[in-house]
Amino acid sequence: MPAVDQQCRSSSSGGIDSGIDSDERSSFEDERRRRLAQLAPGLAHEICTPMQYIGDNARFLAEAAGDLRGILSWYQACLRVLAGKRHPELLEEIAAMERKVDLEHLLAEIPIAIAQSLDGIGRVDALARAFKDFCEAGSEPMAVDVERALSIALAVTQNEWKSRGEFTLEVAEAARIHGPPRDLALGLVEVVLAAAAHCGPPGAAIAVRGTRQGDRIELVFSAANSASSPQGSRSDPCDLAPARRLLASFAASLEARTDGDGWTFHLALPLNGQAGPAAAPARSPGARR
Amino acid sequence: MPAVDQQCRSSSSGGIDSGIDSDERSSFEDERRRRLAQLAPGLAHEICTPMQYIGDNARFLAEAAGDLRGILSWYQACLRVLAGKRHPELLEEIAAMERKVDLEHLLAEIPIAIAQSLDGIGRVDALARAFKDFCEAGSEPMAVDVERALSIALAVTQNEWKSRGEFTLEVAEAARIHGPPRDLALGLVEVVLAAAAHCGPPGAAIAVRGTRQGDRIELVFSAANSASSPQGSRSDPCDLAPARRLLASFAASLEARTDGDGWTFHLALPLNGQAGPAAAPARSPGARR
Numbered sequence: 001m002p003a004v005d006q007q008c009r010s011s012s013s014g015g016i017d018s019g020i021d022s023d024e025r026s027s028f029e030d031e032r033r034r035r036l037a038q039l040a041p042g043l044a045h046e047i048c049t050p051m052q053y054i055g056d057n058a059r060f061l062a063e064a065a066g067d068l069r070g071i072l073s074w075y076q077a078c079l080r081v082l083a084g085k086r087h088p089e090l091l092e093e094i095a096a097m098e099r100k101v102d103l104e105h106l107l108a109e110i111p112i113a114i115a116q117s118l119d120g121i122g123r124v125d126a127l128a129r130a131f132k133d134f135c136e137a138g139s140e141p142m143a144v145d146v147e148r149a150l151s152i153a154l155a156v157t158q159n160e161w162k163s164r165g166e167f168t169l170e171v172a173e174a175a176r177i178h179g180p181p182r183d184l185a186l187g188l189v190e191v192v193l194a195a196a197a198h199c200g201p202p203g204a205a206i207a208v209r210g211t212r213q214g215d216r217i218e219l220v221f222s223a224a225n226s227a228s229s230p231q232g233s234r235s236d237p238c239d240l241a242p243a244r245r246l247l248a249s250f251a252a253s254l255e256a257r258t259d260g261d262g263w264t265f266h267l268a269l270p271l272n273g274q275a276g277p278a279a280a281p282a283r284s285p286g287a288r289r
Numbered sequence: 290m291p292a293v294d295q296q297c298r299s300s301s302s303g304g305i306d307s308g309i310d311s312d313e314r315s316s317f318e319d320e321r322r323r324r325l326a327q328l329a330p331g332l333a334h335e336i337c338t339p340m341q342y343i344g345d346n347a348r349f350l351a352e353a354a355g356d357l358r359g360i361l362s363w364y365q366a367c368l369r370v371l372a373g374k375r376h377p378e379l380l381e382e383i384a385a386m387e388r389k390v391d392l393e394h395l396l397a398e399i400p401i402a403i404a405q406s407l408d409g410i411g412r413v414d415a416l417a418r419a420f421k422d423f424c425e426a427g428s429e430p431m432a433v434d435v436e437r438a439l440s441i442a443l444a445v446t447q448n449e450w451k452s453r454g455e456f457t458l459e460v461a462e463a464a465r466i467h468g469p470p471r472d473l474a475l476g477l478v479e480v481v482l483a484a485a486a487h488c489g490p491p492g493a494a495i496a497v498r499g500t501r502q503g504d505r506i507e508l509v510f511s512a513a514n515s516a517s518s519p520q521g522s523r524s525d526p527c528d529l530a531p532a533r534r535l536l537a538s539f540a541a542s543l544e545a546r547t548d549g550d551g552w553t554f555h556l557a558l559p560l561n562g563q564a565g566p567a568a569a570p571a572r573s574p575g576a577r578r
Contacts, residue, residue, distance in 0.1 A: 028428075031531060032475050033322035036424070039478070040325060042448025043420055047336065050409035054343070057402040057409075061350065064399055067390040068357055074386060075364035078379065082371040090367065097363060101356040110353055113346040120339035120346075124413070131332055135325070139317075159331025186321050189328070242320060 037135075044132035051125040058121055062114045069107060130155030134189075137181040141249070144181045146217055146269065147171040150208060153188035161196035165203050168224060171210030175217045177269045179250040187246035191254065191267055195221035198237040198256075198263040215271055222264040237263050326424075333421035340414040347410055351403045358396060419444030423478075426470040430538070433470045435506055435558060436460040439497060442477035450485035454492050457513060460499035464506045466558045468539040476535035480543065480556055484510035487526040487545075487552040504560050511553040526552050 076094075083090040098104070130152045137152075147169070154167050161167065177184070199206045200223025207224040210217055236256045244254050247267070255266045365383075372379040387393070419441045426441075436458070443456050450456065466473070488495045489512025496513040499506055525545045533543050536556070544555045 028472065028475070028535065031535070032471065033326045035475060035478055036329060037322045037325050039445050039449065040329065043416065043445060046416055046448050047413050050412050054406050054409045054413070057406045060402050061399065061406075064395050064402075067392075067395060068361070071386065071390060071392060072357070072361065072364070075361070075368060075383075078368055078383070079364060079371070082368070082376070082379075087371070090371075094364075094367070097360065101360060103356075103360060106353050106356060110350065113349050113353075117343050117346045117350075120343045123339050124336050124343070127332065127335055156328050156332060159335050160328065182321065183317065186317070186324060189324055246317065246320070 041132060041135035044128055044135055047128040048125070048132055051121060051128060055118070055121045055125060058114060058118050062111070062118065065110050065114060069110075072107075127155055127158070134185050137185040139180045139182045141179050142181065143176040143178055144184050146175045146177055146210065146219070149181070149184050149188055150192075150210075150219070152185060153192045154208075157189055157192050157196070160193060161206075164196055165200070166205045167192070167196075167208060168205060169208050169210075171208075171217075171219075173210075173212050173217075175210070175212065175269075175271055177217070177250055178272050183246045183249045187243050187250075187252070190240070190243035190246060191219075191221065191265055194238055194240060194243065194256075195263075195265050199223050199265070200262040204262075212271075213268070216268045217271055219267040219269070220264060221267070223262045330421060330424035333417055333424055336417040337414070337421055340410060340417060344407070344410045344414060347403060347407050351400070351407065354399050354403060358399075361396075416444050416447070423474050426474040428469045428471045430468050431470060432465040432467055433473050435464045435466055435499065435508070438470070438473050438477055439481075439499075439508070441474060442481045443497075446478055446481050446485070449482060450495075453485055454489070455494045456481070456485075456497060457494060458497050458499075460497075460506075460508075462499075462501050462506075464499070464501065464558075464560055466506070466539055467561050472535045472538045476532050476539075476541070479529070479532035479535060480508075480510065480554055483527055483529060483532065483545075484552075484554050488512045488554070489551040493551075501560075502557070505557045506560055508556040508558070509553060510556070512551045 079094060080091065083094075133148075133152050134156045150169060150171070154169065195206055195208075199221055205224035206221060208219055208221050210219045212218075237258070240254055240256060244252075247254060247269075251270050253266075253268045257264050257266065368383060369380065372383075422437075422441050423445045439458060439460070443458065484495055484497075488510055494513035495510060497508055497510050499508045501507075526547070529543055529545060533541075536543060536558075540559050542555075542557045546553050546555065
């Protein structure tokens with residue numbers, strides 16, 4: 001049940017069980033959501049921890065496989081020279097042994113299997129970390145990295161939009177904004193889901209471009225190959241009120257524009273003078289409102 | 290923030306932010322839980338899929354490593370015989386080459402790294418599957434396997450109780466009961482958290498024993514080494530109302546008993562005559578109420 005299709009219903013009280021609206025069922029559903037929200041960070045943590053050493057082991061195996069391959073080739077070369085003239089029957093035996101374990105196939109497949117594993121481990125690890133960060137994002141205002149927050153929003157919504165298209169992320173400049181990380185995390189999820197549902201036709205790649213515009217960072221979500229620059233619209237393509245409410249603590253403005261065809265979403269986030277990777281936050285990360 | 294310590298507050302409206310009880314904050318929190326509940330199954334799915342081929346690759350590597358080790362030993366034996374008398378300098382060179390890549394260490398470490406990875410992959414895979422099943426458990430009544438439901442409840446709560454002790458699970462007989470899987474999943478989570486908080490002292494291993502008692506399966510949660518058989522209590526050690534409410538669709542009875550020291554929890558689930566691994570369900574799994 002992709003959330004993309006449910007984007008516009010996000011602020012209604014209906015959920016998965018919206019057909020069954022007895023009080024009892026909805027209290028069950030509240031109970032379930034409360035427990036899920038409570039258990040999710042621990043679960044993400046339990047997944048992140050072994051992924052760490054699974055990744056370390058895979059990197060060790062990649063190196064070990066290279067070393068073993070080197071030794072094997074060297075042994076083979078020596079054997080061929082030593083046995084070549086005097087013991088042709090031994091060379092036969094070696095060849096038979098290598099065929100038996102299908103050495104050529106093994107040596108070709110091992111690096112592929114390791115590379116594929118490393119790729120998969122990287123995905124799971126990135127996803128589990130993003131999920132953990134999403135669950136743990138706190139409500140205390142602090143300096144938040146915009147690109148990281150956007151990566152988290154894209155990761156946790158991945159299953160919702162990947163069948164419809166893909167996202168590319170280009171943020172020209174590292175930027176930090178100040179506010180509650182939880183509100184930004186959730187607000188960006190809303191914007192990503194809106195973009196997935198309304199930027200371009202299904203299957204269109206969606207680009208998120210971040211640029212500094214004076215004292216704010218502007219994120220534009222649009223179909224990647226869109227040539228037009230939509231100017232504006234009086235109505236939103238879906239209910240953006242939840243996203244605007246969530247992003248209000250960052251004094252953000254969110255606009256949907258259309259040229260009558262696809263939509264683009266423009267999210268402007270004031271920087272409060274806190275830009276650049278080396279810039280010290282104006283308030284300490286733990287500062288309270 | 291272990292849920293174990295919050296067990297008794299599970300039915301209050303407070304959550305992680307219970308200190309901040311403005312309407313605005315609580316509506317944010319509802320929004321967050323709704324989104325999390327909606328995104329969680331997709332996330333679990335995105336984690337399960339690569340874990341599948343990461344596991345397959347690790348099993349392939351385990352086998353390949355054994356084959357390579359065999360070939361290496363064989364090459365070494367041949368080389369020692371061939372070079373032994375005529376080319377002692379070659380034997381020197383081989384030994385130097387093996388020292389250079391630390392072959393002995395490599396050959397010892399490779400199987401350890403693979404075994405450790407397989408173990409970790411198994412954990413992550415089991416956890417991600419349990420999480421997926423927990424998120425996807427439906428509200429349509431059907432035949433539900435009690436042991437599997439309990440394994441899921443233990444897996445999704447693992448991070449909450451593992452610092453306090455451990456659970457062992459012994460269900461003597463495969464048993465299926467009939468009702469909404471979602472209610473059972475959530476109800477068992479409540480019982481597991483109650484047991485983790487109240488069976489024996491912190492750190493005590495907790496045993497869950499399932500036995501058939503006539504037309505019901507009885508699950509007893511108790512400190513693993515407890516000798517006494519607590520007889521009963523007029524009050525519960527924590528609020529069991531949510532668990533009882535959730536398990537009501539299974540006509541379950543849940544009792545907490547104490548001998549004044551530790552507590553045991555007794556959960557009786559009527560089988561409706563659907564017991565044993567080979568028994569056909571009395572109603573089809575998709576049957577509706």
